[in-house]
Amino acid sequence: MTATADTGSEVPLRTLFFLSCSTGITAETLGHSLMTQFEETPYQQVTVPFVDTFAKAEAAVQEINRVATDSGLPPVVFSTLVDPRIRRLLAATDCVFFDFLDTFIEPLERELEVESTHTVGRSHGMVDYDSYMARIDAINFALANDDGIRADHCDHADVILIGVSRTGKTPACLYLALQYGVRAANYPLSEEELAAERLPPVLEPFRDKLFGLTIDPERLHQIRSERMPGSEYASRERSSLEIASIKTLFTAESVPHFDASSLSIEEIASQLFQQTRLERRI
Amino acid sequence: MTATADTGSEVPLRTLFFLSCSTGITAETLGHSLMTQFEETPYQQVTVPFVDTFAKAEAAVQEINRVATDSGLPPVVFSTLVDPRIRRLLAATDCVFFDFLDTFIEPLERELEVESTHTVGRSHGMVDYDSYMARIDAINFALANDDGIRADHCDHADVILIGVSRTGKTPACLYLALQYGVRAANYPLSEEELAAERLPPVLEPFRDKLFGLTIDPERLHQIRSERMPGSEYASRERSSLEIASIKTLFTAESVPHFDASSLSIEEIASQLFQQTRLERRI
Secondary structure, three states, X not given: OEEEOOOOXXXXXXXXXXXXXXXXXXXXXXXHHHHOOOOOOOEEEEEEXXXXXXXXXXXXHHHHHHHHHHHOXXXXXXXXOOOHHHHHHHHOOOXXXXXXXXXXXXXXXXXXXXXXXXXXXXXXXXXXXXXXHHHHHHHHHHHHOOOOOOOOOHHHOOEEEEEOOOOOHHHHHHHHHHHHOOOEEEEEOOHHHHHHOOOOHHXXXXXXXXXXXXXXXXXXXXXXXHHOOOOOOOOHHHHHHHHHHHHHHHHHOOOOEEEOOOOOHHHHHHHHHHHOOOOOOO | OEEEOXXXXXXOXXXXXXXXXXXXXXXXXXXXXXXXXXXXXXXXXXXXXXXOOHHHHHHHHHHHHHHHHHHOOOOEEEEOOOXXXXXXXXXXXXXXXXXXXXXXXXXHHHHHOXXXXXXXXXXXXXXXXXXXXXXXXXXXXXXXXXXXXXXXXXXXXXXXXXXXXXXXXXXXXXXXXXXXXXXXXXXXXXXXHHHXXXXXXXXXXHHXXXXXXXXXXXXXXXXXHHHXXXXXOOOHHHHHHHHHHHHHHHHHOOOOEEEOOXXXXXXXXXXXXXXXXXXXXX
């Protein structure tokens, strides 16, 4: 069980349980998404994954009852449990029970005109060997083509992210590999390449795979300062100059690009799918 | 819009739409989780992220109506749209509309005794600068301590995964960094270190951070063969020998460990949280 506190105000601290017969990722995704609509409500979370036996379910029931008694507030339970008997056991405890499967499975059965299999959720399980290997290959590809590319690899690249250093290229490439099996390389432009305001010759053959990331110069200065405080590299002047040059280059060479300043890693990936013909491999 | 076909049988192909005002990741996670209960139903998926204006909502309505007409089957729409007016527009189209927010928000409002904010979903947005930097730092840490550790870094490690090569250590470390901001290093034991069946001296000071991964020798042989087919490194004999040695080492040195053969990257991470005192940083 993993608990994270998120408190600090006078509103009573609510405990959220995420119960799953698998990793708990779906239950957490649902719960976190709903809780973004209740920003003022402080909560702590307890994730209980792999609840696939009665013994584990009973341990979870005891924990929920304990929290209910200690806090005087019924815990909110988000469940993706599949086994109906385990679900009934949990739903009967002193809690507010949100049953993700039960809520949606029945209408979905009606619409799809087939009965659900009630198999234990494997939405984050090892689906098959091929997609496992596609992820691993994409990760190895991202690692081998991080911070510079190998020209002999780039024929196999799905996308090559370019930009000045510290614009989020590396995390975006790793995320694309892990989540979507996409082979993403990245190439940071050097000071000399930026000054030229032309595409470096090494990238020329892969023009149709290039995508550019830019960032607000002030934010770039802030991020670089965390890494190398007080350096010329992190200075406001250098940051502004590099961003001005890269924007000129992107425009002159017609490289599609967007500003990633206020985007999370997930949002950068989603935007790439939206703005390119990039396709998921898993 | 991204489409993936998943077909091949005579059952009519259903189209699933994932609509979101943000990345669509929550809608996809929830929808995919439900569809694991309908394994025999072939479907193709269309993800429509960033639906945050009426114009984009109307474009989505047209696309849904087009699919409904062309296929003769109402598409199944999974929505995490927050804006009630946009939601109403979509719910009125010729589709089966599953509204993840609407379904749970009202009972949650009653229980938490506060009104939801109806702000556009930011569950995968850039939450704040500190957690963004924690992710980036953890990714850099994983990259700097992949396939071998830097002893001066390991004081800052949250966990150090050890095992023979190709047991999933690198993807697990990157996933822990990206999803949870956890600083995870990994150390592959060399043939000499395995033969010694003792902990390598470099790992000795970090004993309480070590966690071991093992794997079925046949699967290890399979994975290594993809990379270096026919090599001694990939042979059944070598794979069996290495796994036998590492298990002896884990037992002799009391290193906690589990078998990762049938686990996805997500499941390895979940098991680590379960079996260690590892805590999320974001």
